[in-house]
Amino acid sequence: MQTLSTDVLVIGGGATGTGCALDLAMRGIRCILVEKGDITHGTTGRYHGLLHSGGRYVTKDPQSATECAHENAILRRIMPHCIEQTSGFFVITPWDDESYGDVFVTNCHRTGVPVQEISVAEMLRREPALNPRISRVFEVHDGSADSFLATHSVALAAREYGAEIRTYHNVVELVRVGDRVVGAIVEDLRSGERIRIDCTYVLNAAGAWAGKIAAMAGVTVTVVPGKGTMVAMNHRMVNTVVNRCKLPSDGDIIVPIHTVAVIGTTDVHVPDPDVFGIEPEEIQFMLDEGEKLIPGFRQYRALRAWAGVRPLYKDKDVASDRDIPRTFKLLDHEERDGVSGILSIVGGKWTTYRLMAEQTVNELARRLGNTQPCRTASEVLPVPRFEHRAHAMVTVSPDPAAQTPHYWLGKPLALVESEHAAGDLICECELVTRDRIIAAIDAGAHNLDDIRRDVRMGMGPCQGGWCIYRTANLLYERRCADGLSHTHANEAMLHFLQERWKGLTPVLWGDQLRQARLDELIYAGVLGIHRLRALAEPGGGLVTQHPAIATEYVQA
Amino acid sequence: MYDTIVIGAGLSGMLAAIGRAERGEKVLVLAKGHGATHWSTGCIDLLADVDDPLAGIAQLAIQRPHHPYALAGPAMIEQGIARVRTIGEAADYPFAGNLNRNLLLPTALGALRPTAFAPATMIAGDARQLRDGRPTLIAGFAELRDFFPPLIAANLRAQGIAAEAAQLALPPTQRQHDFSSVTLARLCEQPAFRANLGEQLAAHVRKGGYARIGLPAILGLRHATAVVRDLQNRAGALIFEIPTLPVSVAGMRLYQILEDELLRLGGRIQLGGFVQRAEHIGDTLVAVFSEAAAREQRHTARHWVLATGGILGGGVRATPEGYLYETALALPLQTPDGRAGWFAPRFLDEHGHPVFQSGVRVDQRLRPLDAAGRLVYENVQVVGGALAGYDPIREGCLEGAAIATGWAAGQA
Numbered sequence: 001m002q003t004l005s006t007d008v009l010v011i012g013g014g015a016t017g018t019g020c021a022l023d024l025a026m027r028g029i030r031c032i033l034v035e036k037g038d039i040t041h042g043t044t045g046r047y048h049g050l051l052h053s054g055g056r057y058v059t060k061d062p063q064s065a066t067e068c069a070h071e072n073a074i075l076r077r078i079m080p081h082c083i084e085q086t087s088g089f090f091v092i093t094p095w096d097d098e099s100y101g102d103v104f105v106t107n108c109h110r111t112g113v114p115v116q117e118i119s120v121a122e123m124l125r126r127e128p129a130l131n132p133r134i135s136r137v138f139e140v141h142d143g144s145a146d147s148f149l150a151t152h153s154v155a156l157a158a159r160e161y162g163a164e165i166r167t168y169h170n171v172v173e174l175v176r177v178g179d180r181v182v183g184a185i186v187e188d189l190r191s192g193e194r195i196r197i198d199c200t201y202v203l204n205a206a207g208a209w210a211g212k213i214a215a216m217a218g219v220t221v222t223v224v225p226g227k228g229t230m231v232a233m234n235h236r237m238v239n240t241v242v243n244r245c246k247l248p249s250d251g252d253i254i255v256p257i258h259t260v261a262v263i264g265t266t267d268v269h270v271p272d273p274d275v276f277g278i279e280p281e282e283i284q285f286m287l288d289e290g291e292k293l294i295p296g297f298r299q300y301r302a303l304r305a306w307a308g309v310r311p312l313y314k315d316k317d318v319a320s321d322r323d324i325p326r327t328f329k330l331l332d333h334e335e336r337d338g339v340s341g342i343l344s345i346v347g348g349k350w351t352t353y354r355l356m357a358e359q360t361v362n363e364l365a366r367r368l369g370n371t372q373p374c375r376t377a378s379e380v381l382p383v384p385r386f387e388h389r390a391h392a393m394v395t396v397s398p399d400p401a402a403q404t405p406h407y408w409l410g411k412p413l414a415l416v417e418s419e420h421a422a423g424d425l426i427c428e429c430e431l432v433t434r435d436r437i438i439a440a441i442d443a444g445a446h447n448l449d450d451i452r453r454d455v456r457m458g459m460g461p462c463q464g465g466w467c468i469y470r471t472a473n474l475l476y477e478r479r480c481a482d483g484l485s486h487t488h489a490n491e492a493m494l495h496f497l498q499e500r501w502k503g504l505t506p507v508l509w510g511d512q513l514r515q516a517r518l519d520e521l522i523y524a525g526v527l528g529i530h531r532l533r534a535l536a537e538p539g540g541g542l543v544t545q546h547p548a549i550a551t552e553y554v555q556a
Numbered sequence: 557m558y559d560t561i562v563i564g565a566g567l568s569g570m571l572a573a574i575g576r577a578e579r580g581e582k583v584l585v586l587a588k589g590h591g592a593t594h595w596s597t598g599c600i601d602l603l604a605d606v607d608d609p610l611a612g613i614a615q616l617a618i619q620r621p622h623h624p625y626a627l628a629g630p631a632m633i634e635q636g637i638a639r640v641r642t643i644g645e646a647a648d649y650p651f652a653g654n655l656n657r658n659l660l661l662p663t664a665l666g667a668l669r670p671t672a673f674a675p676a677t678m679i680a681g682d683a684r685q686l687r688d689g690r691p692t693l694i695a696g697f698a699e700l701r702d703f704f705p706p707l708i709a710a711n712l713r714a715q716g717i718a719a720e721a722a723q724l725a726l727p728p729t730q731r732q733h734d735f736s737s738v739t740l741a742r743l744c745e746q747p748a749f750r751a752n753l754g755e756q757l758a759a760h761v762r763k764g765g766y767a768r769i770g771l772p773a774i775l776g777l778r779h780a781t782a783v784v785r786d787l788q789n790r791a792g793a794l795i796f797e798i799p800t801l802p803v804s805v806a807g808m809r810l811y812q813i814l815e816d817e818l819l820r821l822g823g824r825i826q827l828g829g830f831v832q833r834a835e836h837i838g839d840t841l842v843a844v845f846s847e848a849a850a851r852e853q854r855h856t857a858r859h860w861v862l863a864t865g866g867i868l869g870g871g872v873r874a875t876p877e878g879y880l881y882e883t884a885l886a887l888p889l890q891t892p893d894g895r896a897g898w899f900a901p902r903f904l905d906e907h908g909h910p911v912f913q914s915g916v917r918v919d920q921r922l923r924p925l926d927a928a929g930r931l932v933y934e935n936v937q938v939v940g941g942a943l944a945g946y947d948p949i950r951e952g953c954l955e956g957a958a959i960a961t962g963w964a965a966g967q968a
Contacts, residue, residue, distance in 0.1 A: 473704035486710035501903035528667035
């Protein structure tokens with residue numbers, strides 16, 4: 001067995017783990033990060049994309065609110081290419097308690113969350129689709145963030161500073177000598193090979209899976225996997241994040257992000273972060289709640305539904321899972337459980353990932369005798385290559401309209417029209433060009449789902465009807481010289497079709513049901529892909545079938 | 557007042573309209589837009605995964621007496637297909653194939669797809685011929701994003717066919733953008749474009765000794781047979797087309813020859829008319845109202861054919877609450893019980909998804925029935941994808957069932 005050695009082994013390639021790896025590397029601490037799937041495979045890649053102002057937590061969780069407000073300003077500075085400055089409204093609808101408005105403002109002031117009341121007329125001028133029966137509106141610094149791109153940018157920076165990031169590496173065992181954790185055995189899911197990684201500290205940043213990792217060290221961490229279901233709608237009916245001004249509950253927020261608007265979320269305790277379903281009632285409930293904010297909400301086309309699992313840490317008895325504080329906690333297992341060599345970072349949310357990393361690495365650095373200060377709040381993150389050109393367009397376009405902070409679909413379209421033949425448009429829904437897909441393949445994407453997370457291929461209304469075929473062929477043509485065979489290309493398509501299907505069934509009605517049938521005509525009818533099943537197998541670096549990463553939604 | 561109004565311009569509706577127009581009726585095809593024909597392969601699938609489609613259909617009719625094939629009967633299947641073939645012959649777009657033996661034609665992924673009849677432009681791709689050991693070239697254009705020769709060739713090789721792949725250089729054109737399959741099809745009808753293409757193909761044949769060349773189905777829109785004939789002469793090898801992703805040029809051609817035939821017979825076609833409600837006296841349908849250009853138009857006829865398709869065609873729609881309805885006449889539907897039973901967990905489940913078998917239940921004369929089996933309209937017939945109880949895509953009978961039921965409604 002190959003043996004590697006490092007100072008810190010970070011487990012988990014979500015926002016937190018990746019952020020920790022960058023912070024460690026910037027301070028000159030050697031680290032290896034292992035993630036069982038792709039970067040953002042877990043909860044980070046499955047949230048609505050809200051950059052919190054802190055407003056949602058001002059009453060129930062004031063510490064989180066303050067942290068969010070602070071981090072919000074930092075993230076806008078260090079990752080401008082990932083954040084759309086949408087602004088955010090907290091609105092009081094006829095279904096909400098009028099008196100909460102004043103409480104909300106007071107608590108915003110108390111927690112340092114910038115807020116300003118605006119008139120309903122002003123709100124309707126800016127967002128005409130909102131319910132005119134809304135009585136009060138408070139504007140906050142919400143934004144929307146591309147968590148895929150952000151985490152890739154952090155990972156890229158971490159690598160530049162010398163961190164080693166290994167995706168599709170699953171921890172199978174933590175190695176304990178007496179009461180000390182001294183390393184881990186990990187399996188490379190692409191090759192099946194096992195590697196031993198010796199380290200001074202293991203950092204458990206596995207989010208909703210942190211309890212499973214901790215158990216390997218023989219300690220108990222109670223993570224309540226809180227499932228949050230979201231629905232992407234095929235329109236940006238608002239360009240501003242809209243929250244109900246009330247205590248957080250289900251279906252009370254709409255986040256415009258890229259080409260869609262996401263309504264979220266539910267909060268349902270699930271026993272296992274790998275096994276959960278999306279109930280039709282959850283979807284119907286959110287559509288009903290959407291109607292209260294935007295009359296006619298149900299008439300928009302729902303594109304897909306998905307669920308992420310919140311890594312809520314439960315350290316004492318709390319009444320309901322939504323009452324568990326959203327703030328994070330660093331657990332020292334030596335002090336807590338008598339097992340040294342391992343720390344767990346649990347709880348928290350995407351907006352505060354950097355702060356979580358800073359505090360965690362402060363503690364690790366102190367123990368390792370490293371005195372370098374944290375610099376993650378001041379260094380601007382690099383832009384991954386597959387985003388270079390799309391991003392350049394945002395800042396260098398001579399067209400003043402292209403300079404608006406809002407994501408504007410016209411930007412990539414203008415790029416396509418000025419520089420590409422339209423035949424280069426591989427995913428027409430999300431305007432993803434051939435060169436961006438090839439850049440993602442060259443950057444190491446292993447399967448079509450990885451490419452989707454990189455460039456949004458397959459996330460539009462057709463849900464991959466055309467681009468799955470095109471992208472799989474590009475993957476094959478690009479990598480067949482490295483040994484990717486036709487059986488792998490066939491498997492890549494079959495796998496991605498099934499991945500998309502999971503998110504589709506809860507929202508299939510109207511045009512989207514018709515679209516699913518058209519996709520069935522394309523793949524089962526015109527292409528006859530099911531006839532190639534005997535000619536499909538995982539391999540060639542594709543990681544499509546492994547129990548460690550197969551999240552199967554339970555059919556409702 | 558028309559004798560017959562056919563609602564829907566897909567394959568089943570066009571066949572019904574042609575049948576009725578041929579008998580001297582005054583016929584209107586009223587449709588929201590073109591049907592699913594434009595998305596399909598342009599071949600005529602009768603029944604997949606059987607060696608002998610006609611025998612398979614006979615067996616199916618016994619096992620499933622409510623299947624559209626059972627309702628239409630074997631005579632209508634044979635006559636309907638014979639009629640389509642006659643129309644094809646007259647339009648220099650002949651179909652080749654056999655009722656008793658499926659062809660196996662390569663798809664744009666290199667799978668081998670069974671179908672009963674294919675346009676002559678595709679027929680040289682039949683796998684039984686391809687397996688004769690002589691080399692086949694699969695060629696396309698890098699600019700066409702709906703056709704990738706290398707994977708097609710690799711999958712064909714894995715199935716015992718000596719196939720190789722090549723990219724052709726796009727002959728010089730005025731156009732800079734958007735080389736869709738339809739654009740390329742139009743370009744192929746220009747002699748200079750074709751001559752350049754022919755030279756490139758001939759060079760490949762000289763170098764690789766190919767007996768056949770598979771190209772994307774973009775070889776002409778209105779004169780495909782002539783285009784293929786010309787390219788074969790220039791290349792010195794047999795040429796076959798492979799259907800591409802929608803929009804399908806081969807599907808458009810099939811629609812076009814039917815439209816030409818209907819117009820020749822004096823029928824009319826009105827697209828852009830979305831039928832949304834009906835007027836009836838007892839069990840007689842009197843009129844329908846179509847939404848078009850922001851106003852409602854009233855259409856009257858003595859006889860009606862509903863050919864709006866199923867969920868794919870838009871004739872059946874679902875609400876977010878899990879309720880399915882028929883869009884034109886609000887006919888009762890036969891659907892799975894409850895949304896929970898709509899889908900299989902696997903997208904490519906071999907039995908398909910029960911929701912896609914939703915449709916209108918009919919009597920032996922294809923007239924709509926309600927849940928209790930009572931006749932809803934005595935002067936309406938339902939054909940094609942709008943019928944309940946079958947999955948045209950997964951059973952591989954999309955065109956066959958449409959032609960059989962459409963032709964049956966054209967005769968009654």
